[in-house]
Every structure is written in structure tokens, then in C-alpha cells.
Amino acid sequence: xxxxxxxxxxxxxxxxxxVVIARWLWRYRSxxxxxxxxxxxxxxxxxxxVALSHGWWLILAVCGIAAWLLGNFGAKIGIPTFLExxxxxxTVLACGTWAAAATAVGPLASPLPxxxxxxxxxxxxxxxxxxxxxxxVRVERTIAVWPDIARAVGLAGSEIMSxxxxxxxWRARLRxxxxxxxxxxxxxxxxxxxxxxxxxxxxxxYPTPDDLANRCELRVLDRDPHxxxxxxxxxxxxxxxxxxxxxxFEDAEECRVLFLRxxxxxxxxxxxxxxxxxxxxxxxxAACGDVVIWAIDLKRGxxxxxxxxxxxxxxxxxxxxxxxxADAVTILYARAEWLAGRGLREWEPSPAMPAxxxxxxxxxxxxxxxxxxxxxxxxxxxLGRAPAVTLVAATQRPTQKVMxxxxxxxxxxxxxxxxxxxxxxxxxxxxxxxxxxxxxxxDKLDAPGKFLVSSPEHATPRRARAxxxxxxxxxxxxxxxxxxxxxxxxxxxxTGLQPGPAGAKPxxxxxxDPHxxxxxxxxxxxxxxxxxxxxxxxxxLCAAPDDGADIAELMRATGMHxxxxxxxxxxxxxxxxxxxxxxxxxxxxxxxxxxxE
Numbered sequence: 216x217x218x219x220x221x222x223x224x225x226x227x228x229x230x231x232x233x234v235v236i237a238r239w240l241w242r243y244r245s246x247x248x249x250x251x252x253x254x255x256x257x258x259x260x261x262x263x264x265v266a267l268s269h270g271w272w273l274i275l276a277v278c279g280i281a282a283w284l285l286g287n288f289g290a291k292i293g294i295p296t297f298l299e300x301x302x303x304x305x306t307v308l309a310c311g312t313w314a315a316a317a318t319a320v321g322p323l324a325s326p327l328p329x330x331x332x333x334x335x336x337x338x339x340x341x342x343x344x345x346x347x348x349x350x351x352v353r354v355e356r357t358i359a360v361w362p363d364i365a366r367a368v369g370l371a372g373s374e375i376m377s378x379x380x381x382x383x384x385w386r387a388r389l390r391x392x393x394x395x396x397x398x399x400x401x402x403x404x405x406x407x408x409x410x411x412x413x414x415x416x417x418x419x420x421y422p423t424p425d426d427l428a429n430r431c432e433l434r435v436l437d438r439d440p441h442x443x444x445x446x447x448x449x450x451x452x453x454x455x456x457x458x459x460x461x462x463x464f465e466d467a468e469e470c471r472v473l474f475l476r477x478x479x480x481x482x483x484x485x486x487x488x489x490x491x492x493x494x495x496x497x498x499x500x501a502a503c504g505d506v507v508i509w510a511i512d513l514k515r516g517x518x519x520x521x522x523x524x525x526x527x528x529x530x531x532x533x534x535x536x537x538x539x540x541a542d543a544v545t546i547l548y549a550r551a552e553w554l555a556g557r558g559l560r561e562w563e564p565s566p567a568m569p570a571x572x573x574x575x576x577x578x579x580x581x582x583x584x585x586x587x588x589x590x591x592x593x594x595x596x597x598l599g600r601a602p603a604v605t606l607v608a609a610t611q612r613p614t615q616k617v618m619x620x621x622x623x624x625x626x627x628x629x630x631x632x633x634x635x636x637x638x639x640x641x642x643x644x645x646x647x648x649x650x651x652x653x654x655x656x657x658d659k660l661d662a663p664g665k666f667l668v669s670s671p672e673h674a675t676p677r678r679a680r681a682x683x684x685x686x687x688x689x690x691x692x693x694x695x696x697x698x699x700x701x702x703x704x705x706x707x708x709x710t711g712l713q714p715g716p717a718g719a720k721p722x723x724x725x726x727x728d729p730h731x732x733x734x735x736x737x738x739x740x741x742x743x744x745x746x747x748x749x750x751x752x753x754x755x756l757c758a759a760p761d762d763g764a765d766i767a768e769l770m771r772a773t774g775m776h777x778x779x780x781x782x783x784x785x786x787x788x789x790x791x792x793x794x795x796x797x798x799x800x801x802x803x804x805x806x807x808x809x810x811x812e
Contacts, residue, residue, distance in 0.1 A: 246352075249339035253331055256310055260317030260327075271319040278311020302341050309334055354378050354385045357411060368406035370395060375433075381466055384436040388423060397422060397431040401654045411435060416659060419465070421675045440465050441665055447495070447682035450502035450692070455570050459499045461492065461632075461668065462681040470679040472670050474607070475570065476561070476600045478627050481609040482645035483634025483657075488664035490518050492632060492681045493576060493609050494689065500572060501525040501696045505564040507703050509543065509573050511536045513580040521689045524697035524776035533584040540591035543573055543604060546707040547595060550602035553706045562603040568704045570603035578610040589624075596627035612641055631669040633657040650676075697776050702767050708798030748773040752783055756793055756803040763800030 240247065263274065285294070286304035294300050313334065317327055358375045365373045372392025378385055389400065400407075401420050408418050419434040440463070451460035451469075458471035474496075483489040500506050501522070509528045512519040516531040523529050530536040550562055564570040573595065575581055581588055595606045608624070633645040639658050642651040646669050655676040657667050664681040702708075755764055755772040764772075769780050784801055787793035794804045 246343065249335050249342055252310070253335035256314060257317075257322050257331060260314050260322035263314065263318040264321045268318055271315040274318055275311055275315035278307055278314070282308040282311070306338050309338065351380045351385075354380060354387075358387070364407065364410035367410055368403045370400065370403060373400075383438055383440045383465065383467075384417075384434065386432055386434045386466075389431050389433050391429045391431065393429075396428060400431050400433070407433075413437075416661070419676075419678070420654065421677065434465070436465065440467065441662065441678065441680040444664065444683040445680055447498070447684045447688055450499045452499055453502055453504065455500070455503045455506045455564055455572070458672070459496065461495060462664070462666075462679045464677050464679045470668060470673070470677075472630060472668060472672060474572070474605060474630065475564065476603060476605070477630050477670070478596050478599070478606045478624075479608070479630035479632065480625065480628040480645065481607065481632045481634070482611065482636070482641070483666070484611060484637045484641075486663060487634035487636070487660070488666070488681055489609055489611075489634045490576065491664055491684060492634065492666065493518070493574065493607075494522075494684050495681050496607065497522050497525070497574065498684055498688070498692050501692055501700070504566045504699065504701055505569045507569045507571050507701060509539055509571065511539060511573070511575045511581060513577060513584060518576050519574070521686070522693065524693050524779070525700055527700065527703070527777060528781075533581075536581055537585045537588055537591075540573075540585075540588050540595075543571065544591050544594050546571060546703075547599055547602050547604045549706055549709065550604070551598065554601065561601050564603055566701050568706075569701045570605065571703070571707070572605045572607060575606070575608045578608040579612075592624050596624045612644055629671065632666055633668075634664075634666045635660040635662075698770070700777060702765065702799060708800075748775050748779075749783060752780065753787075753792075753803070756787070756801060759802035761796070761802070763796040763802040766799045766801075769801070 263270070282304040285307060286300050289300035289303065294303060313327065313331060317324075320327070322328070322331075355378075358378055361373075361375050362371075365371050370392070373395060374390045376388045376390050378387040391397075391400070397420060404418050404420065405415075408415060411418070413435060417436045419436075421432045421434065423430040423432050445462060451471075452458070455475050456473075458473040460469045460471050462470050464470055481489055481492055497508065497510075497519070500508055507527045508522075508525060509530075510519050510522070510526050511530045513531065513533065513536060516523070516529060519526065519529060520531075528539060530539040554560065554562060562568065562570070575592075581592075592606060592608070595604055599605060606624075608628070631646045633642065633655070634657070636642060636645065636657045639651055639656075642655055642657045643649065645657065646655050646667065650669065653676070655667055655669070660666065660678065662680070664683065666679055666681060667676055668679065751773045752769060752775070755769055758764075766777060766780060769775075769784075770777060773780065775783075784793055784795075788795065792804055793801055795801050
């Protein structure tokens with residue numbers, strides 16, 4: 216929008232022409248910059264030729280060094296991309312070469328004028344095509360007309376103090392007029408989008424880092440950085456004491472959240488990417504050497520079964536889920552007692568003393584099928600922080616009925632992750648009361664994997680998108696970390712709990728008969744079968760001392776994953792061939808049978 220120009224009858228025509236041309240040159244100063252540099256270079260070449268015609272080598276040397284420094288260290292002064300640094304370095308070198316030649320022989324000596332014109336035109340093309348430069352120019356012109364837009368949308372008196380261009384758009388720091396608040400700006404977002412001429416949902420409003428009431432940050436997206444799925448590049452942490460990267464925000468900053476001593480709730484409608492976010496969390500926890508993972512998946516393990524080798528205990532039935540939660544509470548109290556006995560306040564995770572993370576997929580199914588489980592999850596939510604027993608619950612709608620009447624579970628969840636929801640009221644259910652009015656519009660998330668996170672590190676509504684983890688990513692991560700997963704500590708093992716899944720299928724033929732031959736089913740021999748991992752497991756149990764062999768020893772002896780060892784131990788236990796003598800310690804019930812006695 217151009218300001219109106221009033222003509223004074225006393226002004227002469229030449230003066231008006233000069234004013235119009237000056238305004239035109241100023242308005243398009245960015246586009247005309249290459250031509251201006253060429254003219255300035257010609258003037259400097261003429262002056263250098265007159266003043267120091269023998270110093271051409273100095274000009275060439277200085278420009279060469281400057282080009283090298285810009286190419287290698289330009290990022291430190293705000294030149295972000297390699298191509299931009301290369302372009303600037305080549306431009307400086309070309310200008311220096313021409314200036315050195317003009318100093319030596321004069322700027323009008325052929326072919327220097329032709330070279331200057333052609334070079335300025337060629338080097339101007341990347342300048343004109345640069346997206347960031349064009350965006351910066353557009354932003355400057357938008358700022359110039361902001362007073363008109365502000366008056367039109369009802370924010371008269373507000374002022375854009377500064378603006379910067381980034382990869383996907385630009386952001387501006389807005390100073391509000393007296394009496395205006397960030398809530399007023401949020402309410403005017405549709406009108407601001409109309410005034411800027413952007414597409415819908417292109418504007419975000421955040422508080423400023425200094426949290427001043429009369430300031431806010433306006434972010435305008437030229438294109439959606441989350442339009443396409445974002446590839447996962449592997450775990451971002453090796454310890455639960457580190458914040459986990461859940462995915463990038465719209466300004467490419469990583470969304471890192473610390474889960475140690477914090478319970479989390481993950482909510483969202485069907486198809487919103489909730490399960491994908493859960494998989495991403497497990498993938499990062501699997502790489503942590505100081506975390507034991509327990510999980511409940513009452514969809515018969517359909518979602519979490521691929522992670523079974525990295526999960527120390529996976530419950531897929533209501534009975535298993537109830538037993539798992541009860542055991543988790545027992546561990547919680549055992550750890551609390553151990554801490555109190557040593558005068559310690561918090562459990563510090565380490566490979567020998569790992570944290571325990573309980574992941575519950577579809578919490579609503581647990582509440583429906585195992586009503587008594589609410590009391591255990593309530594205990595974990597209230598008391599699990601200090602003993603490092605963490606609860607992560609995923610559900611579509613965490614209503615009071617789902618989370619338990621009078622339960623402390625939802626109120627203790629200080630990490631809230633909301634994927635897309637169908638109804639606005641679900642925003643407050645997941646993220647907390649009043650979040651919808653404060654601008655946390657999870658109902659406007661328009662693609663699977665997009666989410667909002669509320670945690671001690673993230674108190675403003677910034678959109679992020681979870682990384683896409685494929686089946687190949689899961690298989691590769693499991694293969695890399697399953698063998699190195701930590702076992703529960705001696706304090707937790709000392710509770711004497713029964714590990715492993717219940718309800719196992721009947722044992723295969725080579726475990727049904729401990730004397731079975733390696734080749735033919737049912738054929739007995741005095742030589743135990745040890746050529747397979749299953750046979751090696753039986754041999755290890757037979758050779759175990761009276762206090763048994765622990766799971767780690769059995770894994771080393773057999774080469775099997777933890778979950779597989781537990782599966783066969785459960786089968787042998789049902790048959791009465793193996794007995795658990797302590798938490799995680801097993802031996803054969805009749806070792807003599809295994810040795811042919």
C-alpha cells in the first residue's frame with residue numbers, strides 16, 4: 216500500500232519528478248543493489264587508478280583473503296547456508312579482481328567496462344532469486360503498512376519493533392498499545408492473516424522470552440515446515456537424565472522433553488499419530504542404558520509387540536496388566552524404603568540402578584478391563600517421582616471416568632502431549648484446564664504426527680511434529696539395543712516378584728522332553744540337547760547353583776533376547792521343570808534330569 220502523495224501547487228515539475236524517482240529508487244533499493252554496487256565499484260576503480268595505480272596487488276590480496284574468510288567463516292557472522300557463503304565469496308573475489316585491474320590500467324580500458332556490465336548482470340541473478348532476500352524485502356514492506364493493518368483489525372497503536380527472516384517465513388516482535396494483551400492479538404489472528412494476505416493458519420502468536428505483558432512475538436509461515444513426514448535419524452539420548460527429542464518445532468528447533476521423575480499423558484484422536492509418538496518415545500528409551508521398560512498393550516500386543524526384545528516385561532492381557540501394576544507398586548515401595556534407610560531423597564538412575572518406566576497404550580482399555588488397576592496407577596502417579604518409577608499413559612480422551620474417579624493420575628501428569636483432537640473440549644482434557652482459551656488449539660492440527668506439548672520446559676503453544684519411525688527403524692533399533700538392555704536393580708529384584716508374561720503357549724517338543732534328541736521329536740537319549748538356544752537354556756538351568764542363575768547369565772548362555780528367555784522360563788515353570796528362586800533368578804527344579812542321572 217503506497218502512501219498518498221499530495222501535490223503542492225507551488226512545486227515545480229522537475230522537483231516532483233525528482234521526488235518520485237527518489238521514492239522509486241528507495242522502494243526498490245534491494246532489487247537495484249547489484250547495479251548500485253557496480254556503479255560504486257566503477258567510481259572506486261577510477262579513484263584507485265588516480266591515487267595508487269601501483270597498489271593493485273594490495274587490493275587483489277585483500278579481496279582474496281576476504282573471500283576466503285567469508286567462504287569458511289561466514290556462518291559465524293550470520294550467513295547461514297553454504298551456497299550463500301560461496302556466492303558472497305565469489306562476488307567479493309570478482310569485484311576485487313576487477314578493481315585491481317581498473318587500478319592498474321584504468322576503469323575505461325577495454326574490456327573492463329564490458330566485463331563490469333556482464334559481471335554485474337550475471338551476479339545479480341542469484342541475488343534477485345534468493346528467497347531469503349525477497350522475503351526480507353516483503354517483510355520490510357509489510358512492516359511499513361502495519362499501522363494500517365493494526366487499525367483495521369482493532370490493534371491500533373501497536374508497533375512492530377523488529378523482524379527477522381528464517382527458513383520457513385519470518386517473525387516480528389510486537390509492542391502493544393496501552394491496555395492491549397497477547398490474548399487480544401490471538402483473537403485477531405484471522406484478521407491479521409487477511410491483512411498480510413497469507414493462507415489460513417499461517418500465523419502464530421507467542422509470548423516474548425522476557426514475558427512482558429505488552430510484548431508478543433508474531434510468527435508468519437510462508438510454507439508449512441511440517442507438511443511432509445520427517446525422517447527419524449535414530450535415538451537422541453543415551454540416558455533418561457537427558458531430554459528426549461520428540462520432533463522439530465516449526466522454526467526447526469528440537470522439541471526436547473525431560474521424562475525423568477515426570478509422568479506423562481499422551482492424547483489424541485484415532486489416526487492422529489499418538490501411537491507413532493509412543494513408538495518414538497520407546498525407541499529413545501531403548502537406547503538408554505539406565506532405564507528398564509515395562510509396558511501394557513491390551514490390544515494383544517499389536518502395537519508394542521515389535522519392541523518386546525527391548526521391553527523387560529510386556530503385559531497383553533488384563534491379568535498380566537494387573538500383575539504388572541501390582542509389582543510396580545511393590546518395587547516403588549521397596550525403593551522408597553531403601554532410599555529412606557540410607558537418608559537419600561531421590562533414586563539416581565544408572566546401569567546398575569536403572570529407572571523404571573511404565574508405558575500404557577490405550578489407558579481407557581485398562582480402566583475398562585482392569586478396574587482395580589486405577590488404584591495402582593494412582594499410587595504410582597503420587598509416589599513414583601522420587602523412586603524413579605515413571606508412568607506414561609496414552610489414551611484418546613483422558614476423561615475423569617477413564618482416569619478414575621477421585622484419582623490423582625491426571626493431576627500428577629506434568630508432561631502433556633496432545634495430538635489432533637476432534638472436539639475443542641478435549642484440548643483442556645489433555646493439556647489442562649484453560650489451555651484452549653490460552654491458544655493451545657490441538658483441534659487445528661491438520662496432519663498425523665503434529666502435536667502440542669505442555670511441560671516445565673514448554674509453556675507456550677508451539678506446534679511440533681513427531682519423527683516418522685518405520686518398521687525398518689524399529690527392527691534396526693531392536694537389533695542394536697536389545698542385547699544391552701539393563702536388568703532391574705538388586706533392590707527391585709529383592710521383592711521376589713514373578714517376572715515375565717503369563718499364559719504362555721504349550722512348550723515345543725524339544726522342551727517338553729529334556730532328553731529329546733537334536734534330530735527326531737520324541738526320541739530320548741541320555742545326552743541333553745544343547746545345539747539350540749533352547750537346549751542351552753535348559754543346560755544353563757541345570758548347571759545353575761542353588762540360588763539360581765539370573766536373566767543376564769541366561770541371555771549370555773543362550774544368545775536369546777530377554778523376552779524370549781522369559782517366555783521359555785514361563786513354559787518350563789508351568790511344566791514344573793524350572794523354579795524361580797528369587798527375583799530374576801532361576802534354576803532347574805530337578806537338575807539331575809538334565810544331566811541324565
